[in-house]
Amino acid sequence: MASICLTRFNGIRRFTLLLRLVYDSHMEKIYPFESLQKFTKEVFKYMGCPEDQIDLATEVLLNADLRGIDSHGIARLSGYFRLWEAKRINAKPNVRIVHETPSTAVVDGDGGLGLVVAPKAMEIAIQKAKVAGTGWVAVKNSNHFGIAGHHAMMALEHDMIGMAMTNASPLVAPTFSVERLLGTNPIAVAIPADKQPPFVADFATTTAANGKLEILQRKNKDAPVGWIQTKDGKPSTNPHELKEGGALIPLGSDREHGSHKGFCLGAWVDIFSAVLSGANYGPWVPPFVSFLAPPADPVGEGIGHFLGAMRVDAFRPASEFKSHMDNWITRFRSAKTIASEPKLIIPGDPEREMTTERLASGIPLNEKVIEDLKQLGQKIGASL
Amino acid sequence: MASICLTRFNGIRRFTLLLRLVYDSHMEKIYPFESLQKFTKEVFKYMGCPEDQIDLATEVLLNADLRGIDSHGIARLSGYFRLWEAKRINAKPNVRIVHETPSTAVVDGDGGLGLVVAPKAMEIAIQKAKVAGTGWVAVKNSNHFGIAGHHAMMALEHDMIGMAMTNASPLVAPTFSVERLLGTNPIAVAIPADKQPPFVADFATTTAANGKLEILQRKNKDAPVGWIQTKDGKPSTNPHELKEGGALIPLGSDREHGSHKGFCLGAWVDIFSAVLSGANYGPWVPPFVSFLAPPADPVGEGIGHFLGAMRVDAFRPASEFKSHMDNWITRFRSAKTIASEPKLIIPGDPEREMTTERLASGIPLNEKVIEDLKQLGQKIGASL
Numbered sequence: 001m002a003s004i005c006l007t008r009f010n011g012i013r014r015f016t017l018l019l020r021l022v023y024d025s026h027m028e029k030i031y032p033f034e035s036l037q038k039f040t041k042e043v044f045k046y047m048g049c050p051e052d053q054i055d056l057a058t059e060v061l062l063n064a065d066l067r068g069i070d071s072h073g074i075a076r077l078s079g080y081f082r083l084w085e086a087k088r089i090n091a092k093p094n095v096r097i098v099h100e101t102p103s104t105a106v107v108d109g110d111g112g113l114g115l116v117v118a119p120k121a122m123e124i125a126i127q128k129a130k131v132a133g134t135g136w137v138a139v140k141n142s143n144h145f146g147i148a149g150h151h152a153m154m155a156l157e158h159d160m161i162g163m164a165m166t167n168a169s170p171l172v173a174p175t176f177s178v179e180r181l182l183g184t185n186p187i188a189v190a191i192p193a194d195k196q197p198p199f200v201a202d203f204a205t206t207t208a209a210n211g212k213l214e215i216l217q218r219k220n221k222d223a224p225v226g227w228i229q230t231k232d233g234k235p236s237t238n239p240h241e242l243k244e245g246g247a248l249i250p251l252g253s254d255r256e257h258g259s260h261k262g263f264c265l266g267a268w269v270d271i272f273s274a275v276l277s278g279a280n281y282g283p284w285v286p287p288f289v290s291f292l293a294p295p296a297d298p299v300g301e302g303i304g305h306f307l308g309a310m311r312v313d314a315f316r317p318a319s320e321f322k323s324h325m326d327n328w329i330t331r332f333r334s335a336k337t338i339a340s341e342p343k344l345i346i347p348g349d350p351e352r353e354m355t356t357e358r359l360a361s362g363i364p365l366n367e368k369v370i371e372d373l374k375q376l377g378q379k380i381g382a383s384l
Numbered sequence: 385m386a387s388i389c390l391t392r393f394n395g396i397r398r399f400t401l402l403l404r405l406v407y408d409s410h411m412e413k414i415y416p417f418e419s420l421q422k423f424t425k426e427v428f429k430y431m432g433c434p435e436d437q438i439d440l441a442t443e444v445l446l447n448a449d450l451r452g453i454d455s456h457g458i459a460r461l462s463g464y465f466r467l468w469e470a471k472r473i474n475a476k477p478n479v480r481i482v483h484e485t486p487s488t489a490v491v492d493g494d495g496g497l498g499l500v501v502a503p504k505a506m507e508i509a510i511q512k513a514k515v516a517g518t519g520w521v522a523v524k525n526s527n528h529f530g531i532a533g534h535h536a537m538m539a540l541e542h543d544m545i546g547m548a549m550t551n552a553s554p555l556v557a558p559t560f561s562v563e564r565l566l567g568t569n570p571i572a573v574a575i576p577a578d579k580q581p582p583f584v585a586d587f588a589t590t591t592a593a594n595g596k597l598e599i600l601q602r603k604n605k606d607a608p609v610g611w612i613q614t615k616d617g618k619p620s621t622n623p624h625e626l627k628e629g630g631a632l633i634p635l636g637s638d639r640e641h642g643s644h645k646g647f648c649l650g651a652w653v654d655i656f657s658a659v660l661s662g663a664n665y666g667p668w669v670p671p672f673v674s675f676l677a678p679p680a681d682p683v684g685e686g687i688g689h690f691l692g693a694m695r696v697d698a699f700r701p702a703s704e705f706k707s708h709m710d711n712w713i714t715r716f717r718s719a720k721t722i723a724s725e726p727k728l729i730i731p732g733d734p735e736r737e738m739t740t741e742r743l744a745s746g747i748p749l750n751e752k753v754i755e756d757l758k759q760l761g762q763k764i765g766a767s768l
Contacts, residue, residue: 101517103487104698132516133485138699174716176725181716189652191659199655201648207641226641233722251635251642257591257610258635264585264731265649267716268573271583272545275575275708276699282715299711314488315522315660324659327683331666332558332565332651338617341560347648 027218029370030362035384036074037062039373042382043077047084047091049113057115060146065363068354069202071211072147075369078376080113080144082290089113089143095120103132106277107139111302114145114166118305122151122164125309129160133314138277141301144168144288148188149202149351155190155309156198159318162190163308167273167280169287172206173247174263175255178233180247181283184209185269190348192312194322196329200348205265206248213239213248218366226253272306279304411602413754414746419768420458421446423757426766427461431468432475433497441499444530449747452738453586455595456531459753462760464497464528466674473497473527479504487516490661491523495686498529498550502689506535506548509693513544517698522661525685528552528672532572533586533735539574539693540582543702546574547692551657551664553671556590557631558647559639562617564631565667568593569653574732576696578706580713584732589649590632597623597632602750610637656690663688 037058044054065073083089093112097105105124109117121137128135145151148164155162168183184204191199208227216223216239223239230236231245235254242248250262274281279300286294286303312321335344365373373384421442428438449457467473477496481489489508493501505521512519529535532548539546552567572586592611600607600623607623614620615629619638626632634646658665663684670678670687696705719728749757757768 099700101695101698102515104517104694106699131486133488134518134520136518136694174719174728176721177719177728178722179719181719189648191655199651201652203642203645203648205645207636224640251645252591253637253641256608257637257641258587260729260731261587261589261635264573264587267583267731268585271575271709271712275705275712276545276696278700278704281708281712299708310488310520311485312660314485315490316483316662320662321659324665324683325655328655328659328665332561335558335561335563335565337560338562344558344561345644347644347651 027367028364029367030364031384032362033062033066033359036065036363039377039382039384040074040077043081043376043380044091046380046382047081047089049091049116053113053116056119057113060115060119060150063150064147066355066358067147067149067351068358069147069149069211069351070366071209071214074363074365074373076144076146078372079289080115081376083143083288086290088286088290088294093117097124103128103134103136105135105137107137109139109142109302111141112143114143114303114305117142118145118151118164118166118307119154121305122154122162122307122309125307126155126158126160129155129309129311129314130158134310135308137307138272139305139307140274140277140279142279142303142305144303145305147202148186149190149200151305151307152188152190152202153198153200156192158309159192159312159322161192161308161310161312162188163310164188164305165269165273165307166305167270167285167303169285169289170283171210171242171248172250172266173229173233174250174266175260176233178229178231178247179283182250182263182266182270183285184248185266185273187265187269191325192318192322193325193329194319196326196346197352198348199325199329199346200351202347202351205251205262205269207251207253207259207262208248210242210248213242218368226257269306274300274304276306277304411751412748413751414748415768416746417446417450417743420449420747423761423766423768424458424461427465427760427764428475430764430766431465431473433500434476437497437500440503441497444499444503444534447534448531450739450742451531451533451735452742453531453533453595453735454750455593455598458747458749458757460528460530462756463673464499465760467527467672470674472670472674472678477501481508487512487518487520489519489521491521493523493526493686495525496527498527498687498689501526502529502535502548502550502691503538505689506538506546506691506693509691510539510542510544513539513693513695513698514542518694519692521691522656523689523691524658524661524663526663526687526689528687529689531586532570533574533584533732535689535691536572536574536586537582537584540576542693543576543696543706545576545692545694545696546572547694548572548689549653549657549691550689551654551669551687553669553673554667555594555626555632556634556650557613557617558634558650559644560617562613562615562631563667566634566647566650566654567669568632569650569657571649571653575709576702576706577709577713578703580710581730581736582732583709583713583730584735586731586735589635589646589653591635591637591643591646592632594626594632597626602752610641653690658684658688660690661688
């Protein structure tokens with residue numbers, strides 16, 4: 001879901017922000033991180049989440065806003081609330097291991113917020129890795145888990161490599177298909193370094209994530225060919241095409257450019273997240289929105305995630321590994337680039353820079369999101 | 385490297401074969417599998433490989449030809465021979481574990497053929513998985529390992545999921561780079577089913593593998609925009625561009641279509657294969673051809689692989705998992721498709737069909753490959 005590169009580097013980012021001020025200033029307002037944090041906690045408290053889960057869910061949700069993945073942050077809060085109202089999210093889940101071996105576990109999320117279930121499952125993967133070298137946890141009976149990168153990054157402070165995947169509501173048509181059979185099924189891989197910041201890849205296995213279409217919709221702009229197709233499988237540039245029965249396209253855009261590989265990636269995520277765990281897979285994955293009913297013939301429970309942690313020193317001394325990661329990152333960052341681009345971007349750089357900026361200057365929210373949150377605030381007696 | 389779909393389905397494949405007969409019949413000759421097997425064994429015997437490694441290396445190498453990944457099969461044999469002549473391949477390696485935990489190991493390939501080192505390392509991953517639930521083996525000091533899919537598929541008969549990755553000689557420019565910093569770094573994932581054949585994805589993390597360029601070179605045809613770039617990073621359709629300092633492009637083709645995600649994939653493979661194991665990574669990976677010298681300032685030993693095995697019943701009962709995989713595969717295979725395509729292709733289908741056909745009808749070799757092998761045969765006193 002998250003692009004590794006929402007903004008490309010400081011210079012262009014500043015320019016982009018300036019442009020956005022010019023064109024979008026009537027549509028956006030900047031909120032300090034702390035005020036969004038306070039509001040989010042009040043919502044989760046109203047839903048009846050236990051105290052420790054309120055903090056955890058808030059941290060995970062807002063990490064998306066801090067990292068610039070606006071589609072996965074507070075913009076989703078009212079959606080979670082409506083799913084809770086519809087009794088499709090359990091605010092007091094008993095997240096538990098239902099099967100395990102030294103290096104694996106299956107976790108039942110008990111219908112809880114994925115924002116809570118996924119970090120708890122990742123904690124189990126990390127504990128397994130401490131003993132067995134690696135830990136791999138498949139999760140069933142969960143919900144949308146925010147940004148994959150958050151969970152993968154939990155491994156970093158333990159000198160571990162972290163991985164996170166999740167399946168998602170079907171919006172993607174595999175190569176040659178006109179049916180939507182897969183979600184945007186993201187993969188995140190977080191790898192520690194020493195003096196350099198960590199390598200953090202976090203990306204949807206589609207050409208473009210749904211959040212990018214939403215930006216085009218707001219701006220009344222066409223999408224590039226290769227992002228979406230019509231309900232008959234023809235190329236489309238209409239960012240509203242999904243509402244007409246169209247679909248997102250796997251990474252690669254078309255067969256000639258490797259969309260079958262993007263399909264492989266999305267399928268891999270679906271199978272690891274849901275067929276291994278006992279969650280719903282493929283077209284059976286329940287929708288993230290309360291106004292669409294889940295399929296009447298489920299093949300599992302809720303949606304599924306797959307989380308992994310590998311102790312670096314299960315392979316070689318951590319100091320040696322991290323020093324070579326510094327060398328890897330430094331070499332790639334200093335690569336000769338095309339004339340228009342001053343440097344190669346290491347996965348994780350743009351999101352880290354965005355976090356620094358947003359913690360300092362606040363988080364811009366779109367007017368529709370603000371309106372949505374204000375309505376939610378009125379309902380629960382909290383103000384944004 | 386391997387496309388999941390060299391041919392798309394029976395109808396089109398037959399048509400493609402017919403076309404090839406019309407256009408290429410002067411350039412190709414069909415050899416029975418057994419005669420290629422006999423010849424290959426004689427070459428490895430001449431090199432001094434131990435008896436059991438001769439059989440293993442031959443099986444792995446020719447599995448590429450059977451599966452239709454012609455660029456990775458017997459076409460590479462004389463290249464391996466020349467690397468052995470240049471003392472860059474050790475025909476009698478002592479493949480050994482140099483570090484381990486319950487679920488991990490690092491294997492030193494002792495400069496052996498990757499065709500031998502990788503399956504031995506995969507065997508270790510499988511043994512680890514039997515005890516710990518999963519097994520993950522990083523390999524250093526190895527060479528080209530044939531097709532990734534072969535090694536991943538070794539897990540299937542144990543009701544395990546198999547994974548295989550390798551780094552490779554730098555031919556790929558990350559997004560915005562004009563330098564070639566990564567190989568085509570393939571990923572293979574093999575997942576068992578019950579009545580359905582297994583799901584086997586095996587793909588280069590580039591838009592197109594180098595083998596596809598070679599086909600275009602032979603046919604004097606242009607490449608599609610998005611496969612390659614010039615030495616200045618401009619789009620190119622010249623299939624000979626790599627010889628002019630150009631580069632292959634990560635899956636996604638350009639920034640707008642997600643090439644930064646393909647870069648993430650290739651980087652992930654590079655780091656798992658080589659930074660974890662202690663092999664050479666990025667631009668330091670030694671070239672696969674004997675006429676190019678390895679970098680004078682290595683950062684590790686040889687090239688690296690990463691292999692994994694996960695016991696399905698470390699997550700849920702194998703029968704339950706495999707029955708759901710049958711359901712997954714059946715549902716996807718029966719998806720409604722675009723008008724021109726009768727069915728959706730499940731990863732692994734085309735290669736399996738190709739294997740059946742080539743075992744029955746023989747393996748077509750290009751005239752240049754035949755000439756190369758005949759020269760090799762003369763050198764060692766064997767006839768093709």
